[in-house]
Amino acid sequence: MSASVTGHRAQGMENSCDILITNASAVIPKVGVVECDIAIEDGRIKTLKPSQNASASRRINAAGRYVLPGAIDPHVHYGVYTPIDEAALTESRSAAVGGVTTMMRMLRLYDTDYRAVEKQLQASKGAHYIDYAIHASILRKEQVKDIPYLKKKGINSLKIYMNLGADLNHIYMDLEPGEHGVKDGEVNMDDSLLSSIVEVGAKEHSTILVHAENPAVCAEHIRRGKEMGMSGLKAWSDCRPPQSEAESVAKISTLGRKFGANLYFVHIGSNAALDAILAERQKGNANYYIETCPQYLTHTYDFASVTGKVVPPIRSKSDVQSVWSALRNGIIDTVGTDHVANRLDIKMGNGDLWSALAGFPGIATMLPVLLDQGVNGDRISIERVAEVTSYNTARIFGMYPSKGTIQQGSDADLVMIDMDLEQKATPELLQSYSDYTIYDGWKLRGWPVLTMVRGKVVMEAGHVAQDALGHGQFVARP
Structure with a gap:
């Protein structure tokens, strides 16, 4: 000085x-x-x-320029295809490019004892450019006992995979720090496990994140689809029909009302799922929150590449219109990305629909898509963008008012936006471990030009500050 x-x-x-x-x-x-x-x-x-x-x-x-509260991405998968000590660096860097100042990791541990989270927390320290928090996926009955422990560690949100069961019970787990390869696990989310997670989660006042799909319905459709030699993303949508989402919404809602739970429905992209949640919300006795993702606002199953395979699938044009309407009208609370840090050689399998993996990167394009398609496309206001990408997320997940707003005493998590800056989305620009994006070649107008995390500029004009590595801190939530 x-x-x-x-x-x-x-x-x-x-x-x-x-x-x-x-x-x-x-x-x-x-x-x-x-x-x-x-x-x-x-x-x-x-x-x-x-x-x-x-x-x-x-x-x-x-x-x-507009200055917005830094975006909080409530739905990020990293630490699955590379260990967290490596993934934190690449994915928090990509997040900074996209104006995200806090990323919330969907942690999947297969250990019978969730105290194994300690290793993940240690390996995360010093590896992030931006702040980070954790949702704990409860995947087996032995883990339910650790929900109070997780809350003491500042992890006060739980993920339920209702889509895992029947013949669709395989899922990739998070790697041990320093470990490479992939780690497969079997999960059967039966009624007993489902009920115990909601009961204990509600008792601890945890937010319960729900992936709502009926695996038995999806498994049967997929079996038939393979037999018939179906291909393309329309087939994928048909094999995981929106009705299976609606059925699962009704099922978890019965438990939610019984125990007075906070239910947060992740990656909602179909009109049927939206209608089902709204119908259940009207019955009261549980809190309901709805998250959508950019892909459900921009892509339909007419997208020609298997890179667009995701769970739940991208849907029809009318579903896209329904999601925009719900976002504009305050029905949808948050936007997350369901970001998956994988690469094309892993993602594509043998190049066909059935062997390709679900999920793709998206953390850096969340704000640009909402600014280009939403604000510059006259679909939503800039104020609404701040609500669904920061304010609502911070309130739902116990980070407000430190995060989620711009006011005296709040963390200086800020993103400066140039609404006229037009850039072509490319993997190089987005700086993730992933070497592809479903927005490749899209000209998006409206980009973050500066990202600040707790008063430190971590990104400026697309360049991430190397001395900001390790600035990101774990956000413990009460």
Whole structure:
């Protein structure tokens, strides 16, 4: 720090800060767009005022740009195809490019004792550019006893895979730190396990994330589809029909009402699933939250590449319209990505529909897609983007008001947006471990140009700061 700056700060500490963002159009959820200067000190927002004359170690001119609360991606798979000590680096880097300041990992451990999470937490330290939190997938009955332990560790959300059972019971687990290859496991989410997770989760006031699909229905359709030699993403959608989602929504809702649970439905992309959740929500006695993903807003099953294979599948044009409508009208609470950090040689299997793996990367394109297709496409407002990518997520998962808003005392997790910047999405631009994107070649208008995590600039003009590696911290949630 220069002598002149030091002298300035000594004269009036109340009128000094580490960083001053000037001429900002701050998008403050539930308030609106506020023209102000944002003073940041010790990683937090110090003041929001018009035309502040504060001395600062660094000034950032945000004229002509929106400043949003940093995006929180509630649905990220990393640590599955590369161990967490490597995956954290590549995927948090990609997140920073996309304006994401907190990523929430869907952890899948097969151990009978969830105290094995300690190794994952240790290996995650020092490996992230941005902040991170964890959802614990409960995959076997022996793990249910550890739900109170997980809460004490700051992991207060649980994932239920209702889609695992019957002949569809194989899933890849997270690797041990330093381990390579893939780790396969069998999961049978029977009624007894389902009930015990919801009961204990509700008792601990945990949020229960639900993958709602009926595996018996899907398994039968897939068996027939293979016999008939079906191919293409329309076949994949037909083999995992929206009705199987609706059936599972009704089933888990009965348990949710019985125990008074907080149910959070992940990756909802069909009109049938939306209708089923709304019908159950009206019955009361449980809290309902709905997440969708960018792919359900941009792609239909007419997409010609198997890279678009995902669970649940991308659907019809009318489903896409329904999801946009629900997002615009406040029915959908959050947008997550269901980001999977895999590569084409793993993803594509033998190149056919049935051997290809489900899932693809998406953490860096979440905001650009919502800005291009949503705001610049006149479908949703910039205020709505801030709500569904940050504010609602922070509130649902116990991070608010440290995260999810722009106000005095909150973490300085901020993303500066240039609504006119048009860039072609490419794997190189997105900087993930993945070497492909379903948006490859798309010209998206509206991109983050600066990402700040707790007062540290981790990305500027597409370049991720190397000295920011290790800045990301674990966010423990009560």
